[in-house]
Amino acid sequence: MSARPIATTRSAAGMPTARLAVWWIIASEIVIFGGLLGSYIMHRLAHGVWADYAAATNPWIGGFNTFVLLTSSLMAVLGHQAAERGDGPRAAKMLYLTCGGGLLFICVKAYEWTTEISHGMTITANTFWSFYYTAAGIHALHVIAGCIIMLFVAQTAKKNLELHRVEIIGIYWHFVDVVWIFLFPLLYIAK
Amino acid sequence: MAETIHVGHAEEHGHHDHHEMSFLEKYVFPLDHKMIAMQYMFTGMFMALIGGFFAYAFRMQLAFPGMDVPFWGVVTPADYNALVTSHGSVMIFWVAMPVLIAAFGNYLIPLMIGADDMVFPKINRLSYQIFLISAIIIIASFFVEGGAFGGAWTAYPPLSTKAQYSLTPIGSTMWITAVALEFVAFLLGGINFITTAMNSRAPGMKMWDIPMVVWMIVIASILFMLSVGPLLAGGIMMIFDQQLGTAFFDPDRGGDPILWQHLFWFFGHPEVYVVLLPAVGIVAEVMTVFSRKKLFAYKTVLYTAIGTGVLSFTVWAHHQFIAGIDPRMANVFTVTTLLISVPIAEMMFVYIATLYGGKITLTTPMLWALAFVFEFLIGGITGIFLGASGNDIYMHDTYFVLAHFHYTFYPIAIIGTYAGFTFWFPKMFGKMMNDGLGKLHFWLTIIPFNLIFLPLFVLGASGQHRRIYDYTNFPELAQPWQQDLRQLATISLVVMLGAQVIFFYNVIKSWMSGPPAGKNPWNSGTLEWTATSPPPHGNWPEGLPTCYRGPYEYSHPDHDKDYWPQNEPA
Numbered sequence: 001m002s003a004r005p006i007a008t009t010r011s012a013a014g015m016p017t018a019r020l021a022v023w024w025i026i027a028s029e030i031v032i033f034g035g036l037l038g039s040y041i042m043h044r045l046a047h048g049v050w051a052d053y054a055a056a057t058n059p060w061i062g063g064f065n066t067f068v069l070l071t072s073s074l075m076a077v078l079g080h081q082a083a084e085r086g087d088g089p090r091a092a093k094m095l096y097l098t099c100g101g102g103l104l105f106i107c108v109k110a111y112e113w114t115t116e117i118s119h120g121m122t123i124t125a126n127t128f129w130s131f132y133y134t135a136a137g138i139h140a141l142h143v144i145a146g147c148i149i150m151l152f153v154a155q156t157a158k159k160n161l162e163l164h165r166v167e168i169i170g171i172y173w174h175f176v177d178v179v180w181i182f183l184f185p186l187l188y189i190a191k
Numbered sequence: 192m193a194e195t196i197h198v199g200h201a202e203e204h205g206h207h208d209h210h211e212m213s214f215l216e217k218y219v220f221p222l223d224h225k226m227i228a229m230q231y232m233f234t235g236m237f238m239a240l241i242g243g244f245f246a247y248a249f250r251m252q253l254a255f256p257g258m259d260v261p262f263w264g265v266v267t268p269a270d271y272n273a274l275v276t277s278h279g280s281v282m283i284f285w286v287a288m289p290v291l292i293a294a295f296g297n298y299l300i301p302l303m304i305g306a307d308d309m310v311f312p313k314i315n316r317l318s319y320q321i322f323l324i325s326a327i328i329i330i331a332s333f334f335v336e337g338g339a340f341g342g343a344w345t346a347y348p349p350l351s352t353k354a355q356y357s358l359t360p361i362g363s364t365m366w367i368t369a370v371a372l373e374f375v376a377f378l379l380g381g382i383n384f385i386t387t388a389m390n391s392r393a394p395g396m397k398m399w400d401i402p403m404v405v406w407m408i409v410i411a412s413i414l415f416m417l418s419v420g421p422l423l424a425g426g427i428m429m430i431f432d433q434q435l436g437t438a439f440f441d442p443d444r445g446g447d448p449i450l451w452q453h454l455f456w457f458f459g460h461p462e463v464y465v466v467l468l469p470a471v472g473i474v475a476e477v478m479t480v481f482s483r484k485k486l487f488a489y490k491t492v493l494y495t496a497i498g499t500g501v502l503s504f505t506v507w508a509h510h511q512f513i514a515g516i517d518p519r520m521a522n523v524f525t526v527t528t529l530l531i532s533v534p535i536a537e538m539m540f541v542y543i544a545t546l547y548g549g550k551i552t553l554t555t556p557m558l559w560a561l562a563f564v565f566e567f568l569i570g571g572i573t574g575i576f577l578g579a580s581g582n583d584i585y586m587h588d589t590y591f592v593l594a595h596f597h598y599t600f601y602p603i604a605i606i607g608t609y610a611g612f613t614f615w616f617p618k619m620f621g622k623m624m625n626d627g628l629g630k631l632h633f634w635l636t637i638i639p640f641n642l643i644f645l646p647l648f649v650l651g652a653s654g655q656h657r658r659i660y661d662y663t664n665f666p667e668l669a670q671p672w673q674q675d676l677r678q679l680a681t682i683s684l685v686v687m688l689g690a691q692v693i694f695f696y697n698v699i700k701s702w703m704s705g706p707p708a709g710k711n712p713w714n715s716g717t718l719e720w721t722a723t724s725p726p727p728h729g730n731w732p733e734g735l736p737t738c739y740r741g742p743y744e745y746s747h748p749d750h751d752k753d754y755w756p757q758n759e760p761a
Contacts, residue, residue, distance in 0.1 A: 005308035006735060007301060007391035017310045021386045028290075028378050028416045035421020035457075039428075039450055047445065123437055127445040134428065142599040 012079055018168045026175045027140075036138070037186060040131045044190070045145025051191050052130040056121060061112045061187040066104050066180065069143075073177045076170040078155075083167065089161035093164065095154040098173060102147040109140055132187055139183055142176045199693030208654025222312035223728045228297035228566045229619070230319050231610075235290035238326060239605075242281040243688050249274040254674075254681035256661045270359065270662045277329065279344030280366065283462070284373050285326050287604035291469040292377065292415070293322070295611055296322070296384045296408040298619070301369030301721035303402045304737045305389035305393025305758070307729045309383050318379040325372035332365035341368035343658065343729045345455055348440035353434040364433050370717035371426040374419050393718065393758075394736035400757065402717050403486060403742070406493055407472030411465045414500045418461035425454035452514055456507035463599065464503045468496055471538060472606025477614050478542055480715045482549025483753055485743040487541050495534040495541075508721070514584045521580040528578035537570055539564055552748075557559045559610035562637055563602045571646070591651030594644045595760035601640060609636075609694075617708030621724040624705060628697040635690035646676035716754045717742045 026095050044050050079094030113133075123133040146169070153165045221227055244262075251258060252266040259265055266274070297315065299309055332339040340363040342350040351367075356362040381613050388409045391399070428439040429451065438444035440451045479486050486492065508516055508524040540565050551557070573595040577583050586592060616624050655668055662668045662677075711720040718738065722730050736758040744755035 005306070005310070005312060005729075007306035007308050007387060010306070010312045010391045012392040013389040015390070017390050018387055020390055021311065021382055024382045024385055024416070028382070028420060031417055031420025032423050033420075035454060036424035036428075038421070039424070039454070042450070043447065123431070123435055127438055130428075130431065130439055134431060134437075138424075138427065188404070 003054070016164065018164060019171070021135060022168050022171050026172070029179075033138075033182070036131075036135055040135065040186065042132070043127060044186075048125075050128045052104045053126060054187065055191055056116075056119075057114060057188045058115075058126055058144050059188045060133075061108060062184050065108050068101050068105050069177050069180050071090050072098045072105070073174055075101060076173045080167050080170045083157065083163040084094065086160070090165055091163065091166045092154040092158035093159070095150050095157065095169070099147045099154075102143050102150075105115060108135070135183055136187065139176070139179055142179070146173050146176050163173065192548060205266075213411075220316060222302050222308070224297045224309045224312065225619075225726065227315050227319050228294045231289045231297060231322070232294035234319075234323060234326060235286050235294060238281050240691075241330070241369040242278050242286055243283070245274045245278040247684060247688060248327075249278070250684050252660070253662070254678040256663050265600070268660045268721075269338055269341060272343075272658075273333070273339040273362070274367070275658065276341050276343050277333070277339055279327065281342065282600070282604065283466075284370060285329065287466040287600065288373070288377060291323060291466050291473075291604065291607050292384075292408060292411060293318070293380050295404070295469055295473065296380070296412070297428070298615065299402075299719065300384055300387050300405055300408065301391070302618075302726065302730060303405050303452070303717055304388060304396060305718045305731075305738060305744075306387065306391040307317050307731070307735060308542055310387045310391055312385050314379050315383050318376045318383070321372055322376035325369045325376065326349060326370070328365050328369040330651045332362045333504060335361040335365065335545055338363055345459070346429070346451075347455075348432070348451050349442075351451075352429060352440055354433070364430060367426050367429050367433070371423060371430075374423050374426075377415060378419065381416050384412045385416075393738045396757075399489065400738055400741050402472075403475040403492060404469065404472030405491070407468040407475075407496060410496050410500055411468040414461045414468075414503065415465045418458045418465075418504065421454045422458040425451055436481055437677040442529050449511070449514060450515075452511050453507070456510045457504070459510065460507040461500070461503040464499055466603050467535075467599070470563065470586065470603040470610075472580075473607050473611040473614070474542065474563050475545075476715075476717070477560040477610050478545050478554045479743045479745060480545050480614075480713050481552045481554060481560070483745045484549040485547055485741075486554055487544040489741070489743070492538060492541050495537050499531060499534045500525065502534070505602075506535075506578075509580070509583070512580045513587050517601070518580075525578060525580045529575060532571060532578070532737060539568060539571075541717075555624065555626055555633060556610050558613035558630065558633050559606050559613065562633070563606045563610060566598060566606060566637075566640070567602040569677055570595060570602065573598060586651070588656055589651040590657060592656045593657055594647035594651055595645050601644075605640075609633075614713070615719075616698075617712045618719055618722075618724050618726070620702050620705075621708055622701050622705030622710050623712060624701045625697050628693055628700075631695040632690055632697065635693065636687055639683040639687035641691070643680045643687065648682050650676055711756075714752075716744055716756050718757050719757060721758050 011017060011020075042171060069102050070090065075094045075097040079091045082088075082090035082094060121129050123130055150173070153162075153169045156162045157166055217223075218226065221230070248260055248263040248266055249262075249271055251260040252271055257265065263270075301304075313495070329339075337354075337359040338358050340351070340357065342357050342359075342363065346363075346367065350356050351363055354363070357363050383534075388401070388405055428437070431437040432439050432441065432446075438446040440446045440448045442448060469611070469673060475492065494613070506524060507525045509528045512521050512524075565636055573591070577586055577592060579594055613624055613629055616622075642694070650673060653673065655662070655673065659665070659668075708724045710724060713720070718736050719726075720738055738757045739760055740755065740757055742757055744750070746753050747755050
């Protein structure tokens with residue numbers, strides 16, 4: 001593997017390159033989810049009947065998943081703390097725990113969707129359910145992608161290498177968390 | 192000074208271990224920003240030839256209905272729809288974007304800010320690979336069952352979502368998939384550009400020392416990033432509508448077709464400025480060098496560009512005046528649309544002021560830059576007619592609109608590209624281009640271009656609607672004078688396409704046997720001209736430059752030479 005270009009090591013803006021880039025990634029993701037949720041909200045305001053469809057969602061499962069994601073974000077913060085202290089192995093352990101949270105979230109989601117689909121609430125049932133599966137599905141893909149990246153970061157962090165990456169993946173994970181904080185009330189709670 | 196030495200020392204560690212690279216490493220999977228730029232440049236030019244060929248095929252059908260078009264055959268109605276759709280999509284997404292943003296951005300940003308590469312070379316490579324896959328998908332869609340998508344580059348539902356209307360069950364999904372992948376590629380590239388320009392500038396290069404073209408590409412990347420997201424989400428919704436049977440855009444089942452128009456144009460209008468700004472930046476570089484003057488009002492141009500970017504998010508519904516939007520909203524969008532012509536007009540005045548009193552040399556790149564201002568003005572002024580909602584209700588979807596946006600996009604994507612390519616050719620290939628052939632190519636491109644689109648303004652004003660396969664079915668649109676103008680436009684197009692042979696001959700001939708260019712053939716002050724031509728991997732193996740002043744110090748009274756390079760200590 002060749003050395004990094006000098007360009008990567010400079011920071012004329014006063015912020016490490018990777019952190020700067022991840023904020024721009026988050027900015028572009030905000031617009032993607034913003035477009036999707038904006039469309040959903042416009043539809044929702046125009047169709048009062050959607051409140052009845054939304055009543056069929058299970059806020060307890062959604063609430064439990066919110067709790068799981070928030071806890072995993074706490075683990076990511078603890079991992080960042082450990083990385084700041086230079087304690088790579090502990091940072092890696094915390095990242096594995098974060099991943100575990102992501103995995104639990106996906107499993108609960110799989111159970112929830114299976115139940116809903118078996119009761120006839122499929123993606124084509126009506127436009128509310130189309131938005132429900134599309135928005136939560138795109139979010140779930142972000143959870144899965146975050147977990148995979150986190151496993152790579154943990155592998156190197158365990159050897160006390162590239163510890164700055166722990167913070168970067170943590171910022172991304174908090175973002176994924178915040179998206180869910182928007183999805184949960186919009187899809188489950190608003191009746 | 193002590194700080195400079197310190198920085199220089201700290202940067203020693205990053206130097207590359209040089210080793211001989213294999214052909215695959217160097218040309219197929221490169222990490223070097225210049226090679227990735229060349230991949231984008233030549234893929235974009237190849238796609239431009241394909242897009243031009245599409246235009247040739249459907250223009251022949253319009254001028255000579257039912258003829259057996261050489262190299263294509265008889266254009267059927269389905270062919271016609273697929274050709275116009277693909278021409279628009281290819282020219283915007285696979286020509287203007289990769290050449291103006293990705294190729295020039297990749298080539299110029301690290302060289303002009305004095306860095307050895309982009310900050311994320313591997314993401315850069317990934318960006319091109321995703322882009323290439325998207326280009327292959329859009330071409331491949333011509334060969335699947337049902338053929339390529341024919342619902343126009345705007346892909347309005349329900350035509351685009353229901354196979355029983357579009358008759359292209361596979362082609363329409365391939366089209367939206369290719370477009371979505373292309374967006375992902377440019378999001379990756381854009382993040383790289385923004386981060387590189389923000390963080391990796393040469394020591395001493397302050398905000399106002401950054402060359403204008405770098406600013407413009409960065410602002411364009413930010414605009415792209417902030418506008419494309421909703422359409423990316425909309426693209427996923429469209430794929431679900433096509434393939435899973437959801438009803439996001441289907442009014443019969445609770446969806447809303449106008450939603451797609453909003454998502455599309457919320458991106459589609461800023462997109463005009465995404466490609467315009469880099470072209471404007473290229474023209475700024477060329478004009479200052481060939482009039483030996485400082486860019487007039489550097490900061491004003493910059494603020495204007497940012498202002499244009501902000502305003503461009505508030506004008507999108509002027510594409511939807513007849514889509515049934517609230518007339519009160521149409522008034523609001525008329526006002527914002529007319530407002531946005533103010534900053535653009537101001538930029539054009541700044542360029543004219545830059546020329547004023549300068550020592551102008553009419554080289555090939557300078558001719559292209561002047562033509563940009565001249566031709567874009569026609570596009571801008573006709574836009575004011577269309578921005579007024581009352582007038583647009585008559586003009587909507589006529590050839591007047593078509594001629595208007597070709598007078599904006601052609602100067603951007605073709606004239607701007609030629610200005611930049613002929614200007615930086617000596618840096619890219621280390622050889623000078625033949626100026627005589629360059630000028631011949633210039634005139635044989637510019638004159639036919641005007642002869643294609645000026646008649647289309649007249650036809651459009653006389654009521655000629657777009658997207659009609661054969662005007663002989665409409666007697667009031669098939670009068671002899673109208674058919675004559677159509678033939679004039681088509682013949683001019685063939686001449687213009689033929690003239691591009693001169694360009695490619697000139698490129699290959701100059702590349703093979705042109706006179707060596709040396710480091711700085713145009714006596715320009717920006718940093719890329721201090722590297723060897725072409726620059727090696729790492730750009731400045733002897734050490735990266737330090738910046739001491741602004742980019743446009745031409746004819747400075749305190750300096751004996753008529754240019755003062757950015758890297759020269761005071």
